[in-house]
Amino acid sequence: MSKQRVFVLLLSLSVVCFSILIGYLDSIKSQHYIFDPEQLHKLAQRALLANGHLKNIDGKLIPVPQENANSTRPVIDYIVAELRKTIDPRFLTNEEEWIFNNAGGAMGAMFIIHASFTEYLIIFGTPLGTEGHTGLHTADDYFHILHGEQWAFSAGALEKEIYQVGSVHFLPKGTSKQFKMHKGCWALEYARGWIPPMMPFGLADTLTSTLDVKTFYHTIRISGREMIRNLVQGKI
Numbered sequence: 327m328s329k330q331r332v333f334v335l336l337l338s339l340s341v342v343c344f345s346i347l348i349g350y351l352d353s354i355k356s357q358h359y360i361f362d363p364e365q366l367h368k369l370a371q372r373a374l375l376a377n378g379h380l381k382n383i384d385g386k387l388i389p390v391p392q393e394n395a396n397s398t399r400p401v402i403d404y405i406v407a408e409l410r411k412t413i414d415p416r417f418l419t420n421e422e423e424w425i426f427n428n429a430g431g432a433m434g435a436m437f438i439i440h441a442s443f444t445e446y447l448i449i450f451g452t453p454l455g456t457e458g459h460t461g462l463h464t465a466d467d468y469f470h471i472l473h474g475e476q477w478a479f480s481a482g483a484l485e486k487e488i489y490q491v492g493s494v495h496f497l498p499k500g501t502s503k504q505f506k507m508h509k510g511c512w513a514l515e516y517a518r519g520w521i522p523p524m525m526p527f528g529l530a531d532t533l534t535s536t537l538d539v540k541t542f543y544h545t546i547r548i549s550g551r552e553m554i555r556n557l558v559q560g561k562i
């Protein structure tokens with residue numbers, strides 16, 4: 327057998343083995359989820375109700391306008407405190423580390439509550455407003471609005487989607503939109519699926535535009551630290 331045929335055979339076997347491995351991992355990833363989208367949505371709404379950002383009128387939750395984005399601070403604290411009661415603290419970050427994030431042309435700041443190979447949970451936003459491309463991802467994304475509004479639209483739509491305080495913008499994996507965080511907006515963002523393939527989108531603007539090496543370093547440091555720490559503890 328020629329060397330060329332051996333190479334082709336080995337390459338084919340490698341592709342088959344890799345495909346089987348990916349298929350197996352994809353089939354079991356749901357067993358390792360520790361967050362539930364519906365429960366996170368209810369938690370966000372409870373935090374907003376408890377801090378006067380929502381009011382219940384005849385069973386309907388109505389946003390209460392907030393003049394100062396700093397009023398969102400107690401909402402964030404409420405969410406994190408409640409998560410520490412219901413989620414094993416080993417899987418949550420130990421401190422609040424804020425970093426900039428530039429992705430898809432949009433810019434904001436975030437702090438990571440949880441990061442693993444199959445899930446991430448962050449607080450993300452900006453008091454200034456921003457817009458860009460959502461990206462095309464290998465994970466479902468749930469964007470729970472805590473302050474302000476998010477606007478979005480899909481190609482072909484003539485009207486914008488509007489997501490207000492207390493609502494959630496669901497972006498299924500494999501889909502993309504243009505979005506705008508109108509004026510100022512803060513959100514609890516949860517993604518579930520394969521997270522590592524999302525990393526290039528989250529870092530590309532830093533490498534090709536901002537050249538903010540400090541932010542790049544801290545993004546890799548914190549994300550990598552949490553993913554590895556959770557993997558060591560058995561959380562994929």
